Amino acid sequence: MTTAVLAGGVGAARLLAGLVRVTDPATVTAIVNVGDDMVLHGLHISPDLDTVTYTLAGAINLDTGWGLTGETWQAMDQLKRYGGAAWFALGDRDLATHMFRTQRMAEGATLGEVTAEITRAWGLGCTLLPVTNDALRTRVTLMGDGQVGFQEWFVGMQHAPAVSAVRFEGADSATPAPGVIEAIGNATMVIVAPSNPIVSIDPVLAVPGVRDAVTARRDTVVAVSPIVAGKALKGPAADLLRTMGHEVSVVGVARLYAPFAGTLVIDTADADLAPAVADAGMRCVVAPTVMTGPTEAAALATTVLGALS
Amino acid sequence: MTTAVLAGGVGAARLLAGLVRVTDPATVTAIVNVGDDMVLHGLHISPDLDTVTYTLAGAINLDTGWGLTGETWQAMDQLKRYGGAAWFALGDRDLATHMFRTQRMAEGATLGEVTAEITRAWGLGCTLLPVTNDALRTRVTLMGDGQVGFQEWFVGMQHAPAVSAVRFEGADSATPAPGVIEAIGNATMVIVAPSNPIVSIDPVLAVPGVRDAVTARRDTVVAVSPIVAGKALKGPAADLLRTMGHEVSVVGVARLYAPFAGTLVIDTADADLAPAVADAGMRCVVAPTVMTGPTEAAALATTVLGALS
Numbered sequence: 001m002t003t004a005v006l007a008g009g010v011g012a013a014r015l016l017a018g019l020v021r022v023t024d025p026a027t028v029t030a031i032v033n034v035g036d037d038m039v040l041h042g043l044h045i046s047p048d049l050d051t052v053t054y055t056l057a058g059a060i061n062l063d064t065g066w067g068l069t070g071e072t073w074q075a076m077d078q079l080k081r082y083g084g085a086a087w088f089a090l091g092d093r094d095l096a097t098h099m100f101r102t103q104r105m106a107e108g109a110t111l112g113e114v115t116a117e118i119t120r121a122w123g124l125g126c127t128l129l130p131v132t133n134d135a136l137r138t139r140v141t142l143m144g145d146g147q148v149g150f151q152e153w154f155v156g157m158q159h160a161p162a163v164s165a166v167r168f169e170g171a172d173s174a175t176p177a178p179g180v181i182e183a184i185g186n187a188t189m190v191i192v193a194p195s196n197p198i199v200s201i202d203p204v205l206a207v208p209g210v211r212d213a214v215t216a217r218r219d220t221v222v223a224v225s226p227i228v229a230g231k232a233l234k235g236p237a238a239d240l241l242r243t244m245g246h247e248v249s250v251v252g253v254a255r256l257y258a259p260f261a262g263t264l265v266i267d268t269a270d271a272d273l274a275p276a277v278a279d280a281g282m283r284c285v286v287a288p289t290v291m292t293g294p295t296e297a298a299a300l301a302t303t304v305l306g307a308l309s
Numbered sequence: 310m311t312t313a314v315l316a317g318g319v320g321a322a323r324l325l326a327g328l329v330r331v332t333d334p335a336t337v338t339a340i341v342n343v344g345d346d347m348v349l350h351g352l353h354i355s356p357d358l359d360t361v362t363y364t365l366a367g368a369i370n371l372d373t374g375w376g377l378t379g380e381t382w383q384a385m386d387q388l389k390r391y392g393g394a395a396w397f398a399l400g401d402r403d404l405a406t407h408m409f410r411t412q413r414m415a416e417g418a419t420l421g422e423v424t425a426e427i428t429r430a431w432g433l434g435c436t437l438l439p440v441t442n443d444a445l446r447t448r449v450t451l452m453g454d455g456q457v458g459f460q461e462w463f464v465g466m467q468h469a470p471a472v473s474a475v476r477f478e479g480a481d482s483a484t485p486a487p488g489v490i491e492a493i494g495n496a497t498m499v500i501v502a503p504s505n506p507i508v509s510i511d512p513v514l515a516v517p518g519v520r521d522a523v524t525a526r527r528d529t530v531v532a533v534s535p536i537v538a539g540k541a542l543k544g545p546a547a548d549l550l551r552t553m554g555h556e557v558s559v560v561g562v563a564r565l566y567a568p569f570a571g572t573l574v575i576d577t578a579d580a581d582l583a584p585a586v587a588d589a590g591m592r593c594v595v596a597p598t599v600m601t602g603p604t605e606a607a608a609l610a611t612t613v614l615g616a617l618s
Binding site: 039040041042043044071072074075076077078079081082083084085091092093095096097098099100102103104106117118121 | 348349350351352353380381383384385386387388390391392393394400401402404405406407408409411412413415426427430
């Protein structure tokens with residue numbers, strides 16, 4: 001049994017942490033969104049890759065869901081004294097990840113190669129692949145107010161301004177990173193992690209070749225709904241779904257995912273919507289999906305791995 | 310009385326710290342070498358500007374002569390865990406300086422503008438100008454072994470490999486930063502700090518227009534010899550002078566500086582060489598020049614300010 005997991009940040013990281021507890025980590029390949037990547041202070045920052053890495057390493061700050069536990073903030077404090085761009089908090093040890101990535105890429109390494117070096121340093125047993133080594137940037141169009149990068153809106157503006165559109169700059173000319181198409185094609189099961197459909201999963205699928213490769217595996221694609229009881233557990237998924245004209249429910253998710261995924265795992269809180277999910281064209285599995293801790297994450301991973309049987 | 314000080318790193322920083330103790334800081338303009346600047350980990354690092362800034366702010370690490378006092382090393386420690394390029398030590402708070410500089414320059418600020426912002430944040434009373442806002446990079450040719458950046462040789466290789474040549478990449482097309490030529494032209498006195506003649510002062514003079522502007526002030530240019538008793542107090546000045554075919558003595562310095570500087574301050578240890586300095590074409594002032602502490606630095610500054618009377 002091997003799995004390829006389409007992944008965003010926090011939700012995906014938790015599911016992956018469950019997966020590597022209940023299955024051999026070497027059989028797990030995460031294909032991670034890079035649309036949130038940005039260059040700030042000259043540093044190439046890959047928020048989703050880092051959240052997944054730190055979570056799998058057991059080093060994530062559980063209070064915030066991002067960054068390293070036990071961080072210090074000397075650089076950030078000094079940056080504030082300069083009046084610098086301090087809207088994106090970077091801990092001192094976290095900074096080393098971005099410094100290493102930036103320097104290695106300046107030396108000619110691809111994002112995928114650096115990611116392998118970083119995950120090896122953290123002792124991860126599974127494989128993390130950026131969906132592409134090319135620059136793909138999620139840009140958010142604000143209601144009548146120009147465009148900003150995703151993190152600038154999400155973190156910098158605390159996702160307060162209303163959004164009229166989301167686009168993935170560079171997606172058209174991006175190519176899948178080495179191993180991505182193979183992992184999707186060869187895995188026993190393709191898993192769509194409970195990540196934001198609009199800004200985590202969609203940019204992964206936007207890389208030419210990825211959506212087709214996933215669709216070709218439709219019968220063995222199992223998605224976990226990031227919407228539970230009409231709400232997103234974390235982040236702006238609900239608002240973004242609504243903005244893009246989708247129903248904020250497991251049914252809305254099913255309508256989005258049905259073209260490429262055969263099965264949707266929804267939370268027990270949404271059990272009454274199972275028939276509507278089926279009507280939207282997806283097999284429906286009802287189970288607890290809220291990963292409040294490692295035990296719940298492992299249980300959800302087991303549910304997902306058994307979802308086709 | 311106003312002064313324009315051609316400056317490298319540690320030696321210049323100490324003299325400047327003395328100057329602002331014995332004269333109104335607002336009358337002091339330092340014109341600082343940028344040949345040691347480099348981009349590492351994506352960060353624009355300006356070693357000489359930072360050494361001068363931190364020293365004048367009273368925040369320099371006195372043990373090392375570079376970096377901030379009381380630094381922490383979380384980022385560097387983590388970078389080493391990644392196997393990253395750790396040859397150039399960057400403390401956590403120091404990192405913020407490079408992050409701020411890099412981001413501001415990415416936003417369109419010049420190096421001079423960022424330098425003003427940084428020195429203002431540290432509360433400096435004097436003016437620091439990079440000699441140029443353009444990329445000027447000191448490159449060191451190793452004996453039969455290719456070329457490296459100055460810091461790569463000086464810090465990374467601990468200036469062990471023998472050097473056959475030094476060149477200032479980009480100097481020909483560089484223009485003086487706003488204020489540089491004016492400061493040299495308008496100052497009551499131009500001071501050449503006790504910095505490395507080959508890799509600190511020469512790259513400053515290599516920016517088209519600077520050498521001419523200094524030469525035009527020759528009668529009011531006072532240089533302090535960085536060579537005392539045939540040795541450099543710090544760094545590779547002695548080796549580099551020898552390599553470039555110069556005598557490693559105050560006389561060698563006088564021969565180098567005579568075309569553009571009228572007066573040379575030499576240490577009492579070299580008093581017997583005063584006639585030879587005069588023969589080389591420079592007025593000679595003999596005084597204690599070794600800045601072992603703030604008192605000695607202030608005394609040297611007073612000597613320099615009185616050197617023309």
